[in-house]
Amino acid sequence: AQSVTQPDIHITVSEGASLELRCNYSYGATPYLFWYVQSPGQGLQLLLKYFSGDTLVQGIKGFEAEFKRSQSSFNLRKPSVHWSDAAEYFCAVARDDKIIFGKGTRLHILP
């Protein structure tokens, strides 16, 4: 069963505009959720993670994510994107002590 769904394969935003990447999960009452970023040909960098507590999580590079149990969502946001944010973004969930990834969203930035 699909644990993590990222409905948007590609997202294009203008530099300086706000960003929201969607993620829905379908595993566990209290999931452990992650957002990772991957530049072309590179490994993964952890942006932020949620285990419990405050549902608004602050991460690196100005990113934040909000856990909404009622919507089974963990959307990633950034108020103003920079050209260097162009990359692949993966939402992930910890399931049976393993990290399971969504299919990813490719972020394109318009100058």
Added chain:
Amino acid sequence: GAVVSQHPSWVICKSGTSVKIECRSLDFQATTMFWYRQFPKQSLMLMATSNEGSKATYEQGVEKDKFLINHASLTLSTLTVTSAHPEDSSFYICSARDLLAAYGYTFGSGTRLTVV
């Protein structure tokens, strides 16, 4: 912070040969490591879970004899692609879990394997 070193970063090999990829946790002990495979423009698919001192646990559909995993120490896991074929060409990424950090999974920088 926790660092995972993966080597080599890229490798080209001839069809029929074997290739070994190393994954090392540099500043923490990792009793569990994970191996992922990523096709171009696709997500990471978990191949297997590597446990120190025991046999690896493979995900459904992953050939155990094709992808040999060894986790002989608390800081090193290796993935050997045996009798490689062009369809094995892919990006392989390892991850190590730091048990001292709450769900502290750290990823290596990946290995690009090209089989010609």
